[in-house]
Amino acid sequence: MGALTLKSFSDELREWEFIEGEGIDPTDSFGVNLRLSIRENQIFLAEPNDVNTPWLTDKGRLFFDGMFETSSSKPTDWEKFFQEISELTYFIDHLNFQKQNALSLIFAFENVSLETLNMLYLLKQNCSLIDLRKVESYKPSNNLESDYQLSSLTQKPKIQMSTLGILLNTNPRYEGYVLNLSLRQRFLKGDFKLFNIGSILDLTFPTHNLGSNFQLVKSLAEGTHLVCQDVKNAEFPLIITNTELFKRTDSRVFTEVLKYTSVLETAWNGLNILNHNISNAGIQSLNKFLPLSSEDLGNFFGLYYINVSLSATANMKKLTELHLLNITSSQASFDNSIFVDQSTKPSNRVVYERLKNKMFKNYFYLPSNLFLEDSETYINTQGLIKRTTKLLHFKKDAKTNWQITRRIYANSKSLMFFNNKKDNKLISFDSVNLFNFKNYVNFQFYAVQTLTSLSFYLNKKNSPIIKAKIPSLKSSKVKVFETKLKNWLDDFFNTNGKDSFSYNSSVLINCSKIMRSSNTNFF
Template sequence: MGALTLKVFSDELREWEFIEGEGIDPTDSFGVSLRLSIRENQIFLAEPNDPSTPWLTDKGRLFFDGMFDKSSDDKQTNWEGFFSDISELMYFIDHLNLHKRNAFSFIFAFENLSLETLNMLYLLKQNCSLVELRKVESHKGFNDFESQYQLSSTLDKPKLHMSSLGILINTNPRYEGYVLNLNLRQRFLKGNFKLLNVGSMLDLTFPVYNLGSNFSILKSLAEGSHLSCQDIKNAEFPVVITNTEIFKRNDAKVFAEVLKYVNVLDTAWNNVNVLNHNISSVGIQSLNRFLPLSTEDFVNFFGLYCINASLGSTANMKKLVELHLLDIFNMPSTLPNKVLVDHNVNSINDSVYSKGQNKLFNNYFHLPTSLFLEDNETYINTQGFIKRTTKLINFKKNSKASWQITRKFYANTKSVLFFNNTKDNKLINFDSVNSFNFKNYVNFQFYAVQTLVSLSFYLTKKNLPLSSASTNNLKSVKVKVLNTKVKGWLDDFFNGNGKDSFSYNSYVLVNCSKITRSSTTNFF
């Protein structure tokens, strides 16, 4: 007799019909290796594949539920017509800029990009003066050194065992980076370790001493009037952990200067750690310092090109788009015919276009892109390791890879003569006709190699953070510290992070989030 199982289960999950593949977890910034079970171009099971981290959260196990949208239409996209129309529009705007004082620009707003697409966008910016690259997130980070935007080696297990004190500032490692939370828990179980928290009261599965949620606590630590100053003074090799959310504050850049007065930060130990919110954040900051979108960008522009960005779910973009109701952008100097290009998997920005139609935008184009794990992509995680995805599925037939669409855009701009770009046209650009040569260009900012394969030596090497060892003799600018609270966190795996593009579409994760909030809180 066979096992007594449901017929639905036996029809859906037959283990011998699965194809095993390797991928990474895109729901956080560590990119933990996964073992995926695939059948008929769909993912049915995700399990941890890293021996050092045999753990996976619910988001990592169920993120693929939000990838496959069967209700989306499969109508054919007129790719040639789109690129020809955009090229003619850019050629017309370039001639128009010759007679105007305030030149119009084409804004590329991006989020969650791979290194391939990001480098091609940077080439496009160098080739065409009309293009402006902007981040959707509103924080202004510092990327002079790697230690300012990624985790340092002090959080590795050998060095973390030397530390006796940890300070969390406006971060929740259980939901932002569960790998970091596991390392902190293992260090606490070893004994002689104390963790202080500046922010919301969190349940990190081990005791944490909460100092409060007000940002002025850092000021009291620097003055020596806080009770925890004695613990900091007697600690050995303390570590400070924060995240990129703190850089949304205007007074965020003074927190490192404040902690120097209590000897928390040591140049030789390099104990400052910045936890990122998604897998592509470190790669974006490692290339250049991109400015966030602002109201000034929407005054003199003729097009908005959104790459893997939702205008309705992002707080910064939602605020800027809704300003059209006040007629702020309808100035005499603005261009009436503006275009919105939706470079996403699905047409998620069509509702925003319908609200701002004939006021903020006049034309709408949707460029369907490939799903995650439908192309070979390269990322840099928050620890400095290079993570790669391999092509495992082929779900969307009418879609193109993001870097292929950007490369086609780049090729069309090279065929158009821009009169305002005579200086940039003389620059040496990379010939990206051959895709294999372009793949080699991706990591020129780190290593010069001939082939980009999975057996390359640098894929297993860590990008060690650099820090400034010399003291700056220049007088620092005075910054007013705001006496306000830091970001409040909810004990909910769905709302705790929310930076990936899969959780919002997952039916299982949304229902689990509703059940968790209804059982633990009384204000939802």
């Protein structure tokens, strides 16, 4: 008698038919190494491939379910797009010479690799009409690596020295499960207290919730809170927050307040910033890019979105609604504005139809490659360099983000700008292909010993510089608002997600519905 198997099992793939490959997890800011099982340009299995972190969440295992969806869009006419964008740029350059308010082409990006980010930066330097903007509306300080990264204190050997930790408006179980595992291991060894300022969370180990008001941080610095005695007697205390805190208008005084506690010292910097995606630390390490605001949408002749989903970004939802209500409309806006959507799926076409003939006239969709369809480089929230290898070739008409940006960069070099002639005299790197571009000496401004093809990757880790107490000028006063911090909806799968894959995964959507119906009152 044969084995009793399902009838549908005969159509399933066997294990020996898989091709093994290595990748990283893009659903959080750590980029944990993965072992992927691939067959016919499809990912069927994702497993952890890191000795130090032999753990992977359901979101990291099932994110690829939303990647492989065939789109019904028409084939892209690449030559027509590059010709039209070049002619429009040349016309606007002459028009700006006669107008008082200059028009610009705004590049808004999210989840981009270091190669694409550096090419965008070179494009900005070569053409004065281009402005680079982030999508998320926060302004953190990036003077030192410790201002936007998790410091080396969160590593397992050094976290054992700490006896107290404070979570400020962050959920490490959702945002960075690697950090949550380290905190759990430290708690199980004993002699460790963890306080939480924010919503009540289930981190799989007990925590002490102090409240959700930002005024608690001020009371800790003044020494009037009951927890101040624990902080003063603790050894090497640390505080962990995320980039969501810097969306507040009073976030500038955050580090200034902590100077009065024993968290920030000359020999011990216990401040840790947890990023929301894997590309955010690389963006902060290159330059300080401003967020996209309503003032930017006043005078422009084109919006160029790179890996941006307008329906999943709260900042873009607000700006779109203001334009629909004619609140931010400007009389000097250009009538022939274009909307360029460069992403894996044309998900922003619905927004364009709402703003058609009001804010935009033409729409271009540029299909870009999927994740793992190109070799890309990232810097995670710990300062480690993470790389992906090309494992798939799913979309034939698509191109990489670096190739599309490089073509625009090549067209801008062939134009003679009338308004700003110094752009034609700038010395820039002649990037022929991606391999030679990685040898660029100013690539992320790292110091190298030799100019070889592997010189950039010899830096295994970017160690944060410990901030010392340096006397400076008197800073301006910032009003502290007595408002509550952002409340977290404990949806582990989709809510407040920053990756572009989980929203399209049918498995994660069903898991999200089940969790909301069983654990929360939100539907």
